[in-house]
Amino acid sequence: MAFLSIKPQPPNRLTEEDLVKKCKQGNGKAQQQLYTHYADRLYRLAYRYIRSDADAEDVLMTAFTKIFRGLNNFIYQGAGSTEGWMRRIVVNESLMWLRRRHNFNLTESLDASLPEPDLHAFSEQEAEDVYQLIAQLPTGYRTVFNLVVVEGYNHAEVAAMLDISESTSRSQLLKAKALLKKILTQEGYHYGT
Amino acid sequence: MEPDFEKNIRLKVYEAEQYPVRWGKEELWARMEINRSTRSRRTVYFSIAASLMIAILAGIYTHQRTTAIPDKTIANENPVHLQPTEEVQQPSTSKNIPLNIEQDIAPKVISQNNARIRIEEEPYISALPATTSDSANIPEASTEIEVATAIHENINDEVSPENDVKRPKVIIGIIPQQEQALLTQQEKKKRFRFLKGKSSDGEPDGSQLIIARIN
Numbered sequence A: 001m002a003f004l005s006i007k008p009q010p011p012n013r014l015t016e017e018d019l020v021k022k023c024k025q026g027n028g029k030a031q032q033q034l035y036t037h038y039a040d041r042l043y044r045l046a047y048r049y050i051r052s053d054a055d056a057e058d059v060l061m062t063a064f065t066k067i068f069r070g071l072n073n074f075i076y077q078g079a080g081s082t083e084g085w086m087r088r089i090v091v092n093e094s095l096m097w098l099r100r101r102h103n104f105n106l107t108e109s110l111d112a113s114l115p116e117p118d119l120h121a122f123s124e125q126e127a128e129d130v131y132q133l134i135a136q137l138p139t140g141y142r143t144v145f146n147l148v149v150v151e152g153y154n155h156a157e158v159a160a161m162l163d164i165s166e167s168t169s170r171s172q173l174l175k176a177k178a179l180l181k182k183i184l185t186q187e188g189y190h191y192g193t
Numbered sequence B: 001m002e003p004d005f006e007k008n009i010r011l012k013v014y015e016a017e018q019y020p021v022r023w024g025k026e027e028l029w030a031r032m033e034i035n036r037s038t039r040s041r042r043t044v045y046f047s048i049a050a051s052l053m054i055a056i057l058a059g060i061y062t063h064q065r066t067t068a069i070p071d072k073t074i075a076n077e078n079p080v081h082l083q084p085t086e087e088v089q090q091p092s093t094s095k096n097i098p099l100n101i102e103q104d105i106a107p108k109v110i111s112q113n114n115a116r117i118r119i120e121e122e123p124y125i126s127a128l129p130a131t132t133s134d135s136a137n138i139p140e141a142s143t144e145i146e147v148a149t150a151i152h153e154n155i156n157d158e159v160s161p162e163n164d165v166k167r168p169k170v171i172i173g174i175i176p177q178q179e180q181a182l183l184t185q186q187e188k189k190k191r192f193r194f195l196k197g198k199s200s201d202g203e204p205d206g207s208q209l210i211i212a213r214i215n
Helices: A016-024 A028-050 A053-073 A081-101 A127-136 A139-150 A155-162 A166-186 B004-018 B025-067 B070-077 B132-137 B149-153 B161-166 B185-191
Strands: B109-112 B115-120 B144-147 B170-176 B192-198 B204-214
Touching (some): A028 A139, A028 B025, A053 A081, A127 B004
């Protein structure tokens, strides 16, 4: 995956609401416009979970098929609601893809009394570095880290989504944070606690 | 409450996702278009195939209905094969003419519509009191009753009282099993003579009854 150093494209002429309306009417051009506008972000979202170009594309294709099919049931609730809805579909598709290939229950539970690693230094990195460091994590850690820290789900929800126990979810997150701290230390960043 | 650094990480990730990225975006759209057109073409083929299948099945069903059940056709043409209408249930002149059917009428062979049907008498049918004039006109046992097709044309035709008394008509027909239930036992006794039927090859035919209506 190669990143370009250009700024995001300006928004399209149609407003988000109009675009959704036209897509619901089956307008092919509007659907293409919706795809063009959101595909990059959603691709990077899928890649953050899948970590494979070709597989992320496959997941995205399935997700967009579901998006166009499910648009009739989608109710527009203001700016950003469309992207939020599409992001949820892509996350769900990515999780389905991961569940078929990875057993999230293989990680043993950790002692919950262990101190949680401080990720202040990590959060001070450049956005692109943060993205790349998360992508380096193993599948189990990365998935739980993405769901809890980035998407904002709690451990009960993550446990239900991945069909694991809450303690497994917590231990995965702890390990993910510990690994991130280790990577940053190895790369020479000063780390507190 | 979530730590600040977690929020910071989230914002950084969202920011990173806004950056354009080089990947097979156009190719993916083309793949989706191909998939969609293939699916729609497949839907058209499936619809045509399903329509053809339904038409063929409907044709087969109609063909079987018209050719496979000749008995039903006869029954439908036969006016004795009737729903019990109000007119039938109304008291007619024949109600006043008592007959001793069991004793006096014992037809063994009935020829109907040029087809011979062997019938046997039902011993349990109760007989009504007979009069001398009635019994005189009733055919004797083991005779053949030729039933004209014309007789079958309308069971509801009222017979004039004179004819009714002098010459009771016997109408032969078939009542399907499901319609027998519509007649009460009393109506059966009063209006019809029920005889078990046999088909032309002599095999008992449990699904049919030969009835004779006395006018």
